[in-house]
Amino acid sequence: MTVSIAGPVLVLGGARSGKSAFAEKLVENSGLPMHYLATGRAFDDEMRERIAHHRAARSGRGWTTHEEPLDLVGQLRRIDAPDRAVLVDCLTLWVTNLMMEGRDIAAEFSALAAFLPEARSRLVFVSNEVGLGIVPENRMARHFRDHAGRLHQVVAEKSAEVYFVAAGLPLKMKG
Amino acid sequence: MTVSIAGPVLVLGGARSGKSAFAEKLVENSGLPMHYLATGRAFDDEMRERIAHHRAARSGRGWTTHEEPLDLVGQLRRIDAPDRAVLVDCLTLWVTNLMMEGRDIAAEFSALAAFLPEARSRLVFVSNEVGLGIVPENRMARHFRDHAGRLHQVVAEKSAEVYFVAAGLPLKMKG
Amino acid sequence: MTVSIAGPVLVLGGARSGKSAFAEKLVENSGLPMHYLATGRAFDDEMRERIAHHRAARSGRGWTTHEEPLDLVGQLRRIDAPDRAVLVDCLTLWVTNLMMEGRDIAAEFSALAAFLPEARSRLVFVSNEVGLGIVPENRMARHFRDHAGRLHQVVAEKSAEVYFVAAGLPLKMKG
Numbered sequence: 001m002t003v004s005i006a007g008p009v010l011v012l013g014g015a016r017s018g019k020s021a022f023a024e025k026l027v028e029n030s031g032l033p034m035h036y037l038a039t040g041r042a043f044d045d046e047m048r049e050r051i052a053h054h055r056a057a058r059s060g061r062g063w064t065t066h067e068e069p070l071d072l073v074g075q076l077r078r079i080d081a082p083d084r085a086v087l088v089d090c091l092t093l094w095v096t097n098l099m100m101e102g103r104d105i106a107a108e109f110s111a112l113a114a115f116l117p118e119a120r121s122r123l124v125f126v127s128n129e130v131g132l133g134i135v136p137e138n139r140m141a142r143h144f145r146d147h148a149g150r151l152h153q154v155v156a157e158k159s160a161e162v163y164f165v166a167a168g169l170p171l172k173m174k175g
Numbered sequence: 176m177t178v179s180i181a182g183p184v185l186v187l188g189g190a191r192s193g194k195s196a197f198a199e200k201l202v203e204n205s206g207l208p209m210h211y212l213a214t215g216r217a218f219d220d221e222m223r224e225r226i227a228h229h230r231a232a233r234s235g236r237g238w239t240t241h242e243e244p245l246d247l248v249g250q251l252r253r254i255d256a257p258d259r260a261v262l263v264d265c266l267t268l269w270v271t272n273l274m275m276e277g278r279d280i281a282a283e284f285s286a287l288a289a290f291l292p293e294a295r296s297r298l299v300f301v302s303n304e305v306g307l308g309i310v311p312e313n314r315m316a317r318h319f320r321d322h323a324g325r326l327h328q329v330v331a332e333k334s335a336e337v338y339f340v341a342a343g344l345p346l347k348m349k350g
Numbered sequence: 351m352t353v354s355i356a357g358p359v360l361v362l363g364g365a366r367s368g369k370s371a372f373a374e375k376l377v378e379n380s381g382l383p384m385h386y387l388a389t390g391r392a393f394d395d396e397m398r399e400r401i402a403h404h405r406a407a408r409s410g411r412g413w414t415t416h417e418e419p420l421d422l423v424g425q426l427r428r429i430d431a432p433d434r435a436v437l438v439d440c441l442t443l444w445v446t447n448l449m450m451e452g453r454d455i456a457a458e459f460s461a462l463a464a465f466l467p468e469a470r471s472r473l474v475f476v477s478n479e480v481g482l483g484i485v486p487e488n489r490m491a492r493h494f495r496d497h498a499g500r501l502h503q504v505v506a507e508k509s510a511e512v513y514f515v516a517a518g519l520p521l522k523m524k525g
Contacts, residue, residue, distance in 0.1 A: 012342060014307070014481030016499020046492075129341060131189030132364070133308020133483020134316045141484045142221075149191020149342075156342035164341055166479060166514055167362060167499075167506035169523040173344040187517060189482070304516060306364030308483020309491045317396075324366020324517075331517035339516055348519040 007160025008116050008123040011170075012152060015128065018168030020054065020089055023126045028061065030122060032085040036065045037075060039094040054089075069097040073111045082120040091127035091155065095147050099140070105147055109154050116158040125155055129164070182335025183291050183298040186345075187327060190303065193343030195229065195264055198301045203236065205297060207260040211240045212250060214269040229264075244272040248286045257295040266302035266330065270322050274315070280322055284329050291333040300330055304339070357510025358466050358473040361520075362502060365478065368518030370404065370439055373476045378411065380472055382435040386415045387425060389444040404439075419447040423461045432470040441477035441505065445497050449490070455497055459504050466508040475505055479514070 009026060013019030027034050036058060042048040055065070068075035072094050079086060088094075098105055116123070129152070130145045156162045161175030184201060188194030202209050211233060217223040230240070243250035247269050254261060263269075273280055291298070304327070305320045331337045336350030359376060363369030377384050386408060392398040405415070418425035422444050429436060438444075448455055466473070479502070480495045506512045511525030 010342065014479065014499065015485070016481055016496050016503070018499075018503050129189065129482050130484050131191055131482075132304050132306075134305050134311045134313075134320055135190070136484045137313075138484075138487075145484055146191050149189065149193075152342035153191070153193050156344055162342055162344055164346075166523060167360065167502035167512055169506055169512055171346070171514075171521070171523060173341060173346060185517065304364065306366055307479050307481075309480050309486045309488075309495055310365070312488075321366050324364065324368075327517035328366070328368050331519055337517055337519055339521075346521070348516060348521060 008119065008125065008155070008158060009175075010152070010155050010159045010162045011124065011126045011165060012129045012163065012173075013126075013165035014132075017165045019128075019165040020126050021168070022163065022165050022170050023087055023089065023124050024058065026124055027085045027087050027122075030085045032083055032122060034061075034063045035079055035084060035086045035121075036063045037072070037079070037086055037088045038065060038067045039069055039072060039088065039090060039097065041069045041093075041097060069094070070101060070103065073108065073115050076115060076119065076121075076123070080119055080121050084120075085122040085124065087124045087126070089126040091125055091151055092130065092148050095144060095151060099144060099147070109151055112151075113154050113158060116155070125159075127152060127155075183294065183300065183330070183333060184350075185327070185330050185334045185337045186299065186301045186340060187304045187338065187348075188301075188340035189307075192340045194303075194340040195301050196232075196343070197338065197340050197345050198262055198264065198299050199233065201299055202260045202262050202297075205260045207258055207297060209236075209238045210254055210259060210261045210296075211238045212247070212254070212261055212263045213240060213242045214244055214247060214263065214265060214272065216244045216268075216272060244269070245276060245278065248283065248290050251287075251290060251294065251296075251298070255294055255296050259295075260297040260299065262299045262301070264301040266300055266326055267305065267323050270319060270326060274319060274322070284326055287326075288329050288333060291330070300334075302327060302330075358469065358475065358505070358508060359525075360502070360505050360509045360512045361474065361476045361515060362479045362513065362523075363476075363515035364482075367515045369478075369515040370476050371407075371518070372513065372515050372520050373437055373439065373474050374408065376474055377435045377437050377472075380435045382433055382472060384411075384413045385429055385434060385436045385471075386413045387422070387429070387436055387438045388415060388417045389419055389422060389438065389440060389447065391419045391443075391447060419444070420451060420453065423458065423465050426462075426465060426469065426471075426473070430469055430471050434470075435472040435474065437474045437476070439476040441475055441501055442480065442498050445494060445501060449494060449497070459501055462501075463504050463508060466505070475509075477502060477505075 162173040163170040337348040338345040512523040
């Protein structure tokens with residue numbers, strides 16, 4: 001199937017839901033030059049393995065990869081161009097990084113919200129839905145899922161399409 | 176949009192999913208006098224802050240607030256009246272309170288199920304979906320999510336409409 | 351309602367979501383002889399109670415029960431027959447058992463994927479969606495939810511219908 005991306009797209013899903021593969025397919029079907037903005041940082045072997053696994057899966061398929069753990073909005077502005085698709089994978093890792101560095105989360109979210117309507121690239125955001133389990137006992141984890149939930153609302157509001165992915169299957173929530 | 180509420184409505188969602196804002200909009204669009212039944216109790220500053228935040232968001236918009244952590248069904252019966260909307264926020268905090276006080280959960284759920292078809296108010300229930308993460312190691316947490324899941328089934332069965340909210344977007348499950 | 355089952359069906363849902371009851375109804379409405387393949391093993395009283403509760407709920411409704419915690423694919427092959435419905439409850443307990451016994455998970459998933467298109471029985475799989483909460487601190491729990499997510503993608507791809515159940519209500523994701 002060919003899917004045209006008319007505005008920002010948000011792809012939400014759980015762990016191993018197939019959300020990234022779905023988002024990559026969206027971009028690959030757009031026919032546009034493909035840019036991948038990775039927000040993840042490897043802190044241990046498990047993460048290094050995951051990042052390498054994802055990179056390998058994209059290799060040879062024509063993606064240009066950028067890595068930016070913190071200044072997501074600045075990086076999006078720097079690579080913004082018409083007739084270009086940019087996949088951001090993922091928003092939840094960006095939130096984690098902002099929290100670890102003690103950044104002003106509300107200001108970052110506002111900056112992203114302000115950028116979205118101006119973007120000339122076709123943006124696709126991947127993020128983990130993390131708010132559907134028991135309240136975490138860990139205070140940082142509670143703050144993290146609050147931030148993530150708020151960010152999803154901010155991005156969804158400015159997005160043309162929102163998908164919830166489970167078992168590799170997309171459910172359209174908006175668009 | 177104007178939404179008519181023909182029978183009980185259940186609004187399920189995760190943490191920071193926008194479920195309460197969606198439920199409030201449903202009630203505000205009904206054009207009926209608006210009653211808010213808060214089940215939460217503040218045990219620490221974090222909760223006091225959340226309750227105050229929600230209250231402030233409703234302030235000046237014409238809501239009458241009631242607080243009842245345990246006797247939800249009794250309170251619903253006391254304020255029940257035709258041409259009145261009552262928003263209950265939220266069922267999961269009610270379950271928490273019932274557990275903490277050692278109440279007969281099954282009896283409470285049955286009493287609520289019995290009341291729903293008789294209610295003359297337009298009822299809107301908000302609740303947290305908490306069963307989509309890993310099985311909690313904590314035994315109380317396991318019991319809590321079992322109770323919450325059962326209650327959602329009971330209320331959904333008697334409801335005219337059921338919504339699942341993620342990223343601020345409602346997905347209609349029933350109605 | 352009568353529901354015809356044309357190929358494998360996957361029923362995903364959270365804890366106490368009503369997923370098993372929905373799957374049982376699918377099979378009971380098929381009009382076919384009903385086989386129940388239980389993958390769970392009781393390790394403590396809580397689990398023994400749950401298994402007994404589910405068994406009691408099926409009793410007197412004409413189900414033949416099989417128990418197989420590990421060799422799911424072998425057991426499915428042994429009882430495979432046309433004009434027969436087989437309900438597997440549930441995939442997540444199977445994954446747990448495979449992990450505890452140190453089995454080759456990838457090989458087991460491949461064997462199941464290979465069997466699905468050949469099956470002559472009408473297969474209905476129940477499984478817990480466990481990937482929508484905070485990343486678990488426990489390493490085994492992280493691996494478990496990764497395996498479960500991958501298995502759901504494998505089974506969903508080969509299934510004719512996929513449902514997500516919440517509050518007892520099915521949402522069709524595929525079919």
